[in-house]
Amino acid sequence: MRSDFTPEILHADIGSHPLAYATAGQGTPLLFIHGSLCDLRYWKYQMPPLARCYQTYSVSLRHHWPERWNGDGDDFSLEQHVDDMAAFLARVGGDRAAHVVGHSRGGRVAFELARRHPALVRSLVLADPGLSISDEEDRRGDFRMHAMEAIRAGDVEGGLALFIDTVTGPDTWRRMVPWFKDMVVDNANTLLGQGREPGYRLKESAARTMDKPVLLIGGALSPAPYPAILDILQNLLPNVRRVDIPGSSHGMNLGNPRAFNHAVLDFLAACEHATACA
Numbered sequence: 001m002r003s004d005f006t007p008e009i010l011h012a013d014i015g016s017h018p019l020a021y022a023t024a025g026q027g028t029p030l031l032f033i034h035g036s037l038c039d040l041r042y043w044k045y046q047m048p049p050l051a052r053c054y055q056t057y058s059v060s061l062r063h064h065w066p067e068r069w070n071g072d073g074d075d076f077s078l079e080q081h082v083d084d085m086a087a088f089l090a091r092v093g094g095d096r097a098a099h100v101v102g103h104s105r106g107g108r109v110a111f112e113l114a115r116r117h118p119a120l121v122r123s124l125v126l127a128d129p130g131l132s133i134s135d136e137e138d139r140r141g142d143f144r145m146h147a148m149e150a151i152r153a154g155d156v157e158g159g160l161a162l163f164i165d166t167v168t169g170p171d172t173w174r175r176m177v178p179w180f181k182d183m184v185v186d187n188a189n190t191l192l193g194q195g196r197e198p199g200y201r202l203k204e205s206a207a208r209t210m211d212k213p214v215l216l217i218g219g220a221l222s223p224a225p226y227p228a229i230l231d232i233l234q235n236l237l238p239n240v241r242r243v244d245i246p247g248s249s250h251g252m253n254l255g256n257p258r259a260f261n262h263a264v265l266d267f268l269a270a271c272e273h274a275t276a277c278a
Helices: 078-093 105-116 143-152 156-168 178-186 190-194 204-208 226-236 257-277
Strands: 010-013 018-024 029-033 055-059 098-103 121-127 214-219 240-245
Touching: 010 078, 018 078, 029 078, 029 105, 055 078, 078 105, 098 105, 098 257, 105 121, 121 257, 143 156, 143 190, 156 178, 204 226, 214 226, 214 257, 226 240, 240 257
Parallel strands: 029 055, 029 098, 098 121, 121 214, 214 240
Antiparallel strands: 010 018, 018 055
């Protein structure tokens, strides 16, 4: 799927920090939350198609492009990003709860947003989310720390290649399309912020008591630990569907956008129908 989506970049004043975002369409709000080393451009293949049915918003998390951040400060954290997304939705959505789509680390932000601010969230789509339950799922070692050390030492490309190839699969960095590689380079310093974050583990009780409908999306070729995480979440979440996107790894919304978009639209339509019939 090709896309000529070149969004107008807007800025939302949420009080503590302006957030860059793009929007399209009208109707029920649909918020996209990107993962590590990405920004609002990550959802270029989702924004136009889904805007036919929803008011779509793609937001760059605090300190991501177009902001140029040097990695200093103590306001890069899961908690801060969750609070920012809550403030953003309250500003743009008014009294309308939003469907929320999160990928990888963005899935973690999306889940915590729904848990801490339930009135703002209508449903969740979690694509290979970073929601580990135990250390047994993730045996990749300290690759984030090693990537961060390389970036600090000036080997930006080496650090990014280590991170991307570990998360998505061997040789991914070399094979990346230019626009995606440029986006990752633009956000390289956000790894410095991630390196200071405390470890995250999802409590079983938080999963079992999630009262929002959830769609889990995995890449059929996604590396460990993502398939195991999805297996566990599928057994814990009380109102859940699961779809695996064929022929795609961790970035399944880019690798097979037609299948990804169809899965999301089918799930959201079911959520809308259930709400209308309630």
